[in-house]
Amino acid sequence: MNEITDQLNRHWTNIYYHLHYTHQEKITHQAIRIMQHIEKNQHATVGFIAKKLSVSHNTASEHIKRLIQKGYIEKIRKQMDERKVFLSLTQEGKDVLHYNTALDQDKLAAILDRLSESKQKRILEAFATLAEEAKKCSSF
Incomplete structure (x- = not known):
């Protein structure tokens, strides 16, 4: 499981690094x-x-x-x-x-436009699942 968490963190930080808004x-x-x-x-x-x-x-x-x-x-x-x-x-x-x-909506939309509808759906489902499970581990 450690390898998966390492990969997920690496992917997430790359996503945020490349797709965040320019801070004003x-x-x-x-x-x-x-x-x-x-x-x-x-x-x-x-x-x-x-x-x-x-x-x-x-x-x-x-x-x-x-x-x-x-x-x-x-x-x-x-x-x-x-x-x-x-x-x-x-x-x-x-x-x-x-x-x-x-994430910068314009940058994200440009990426999603290049992907098939099925890939878009898989990404959305994966993020929705991760978000739901994250709520369960939070002490908020």
Whole structure:
């Protein structure tokens, strides 16, 4: 199994290296991680982020404060209980996250256009399977 995981990692890093968007924003890896946690967890709080990053509440709060100042994140108070404050990505935050974590759609489309429909379907099925199984091993 080690050989398969090595090959899969090698393929994935090659795919990302060649197909990622050209980064426009100056943003830290830590900021991207925070934004990913918020995107994948609609009830993310400062405490949740602190736990996921293994940092203190104050450290997480400072990172989040900077992302709010940049306009990438906003705090949303629950109407039923205003003591609860959740974090949400702004549209600008969603765009920045997309361009820093996703594959360039134009490059990807150019590749897929060269492949047969059956190969496209096999790739999609393989990624869907991997994504579903990945959710099962995650502590999110």
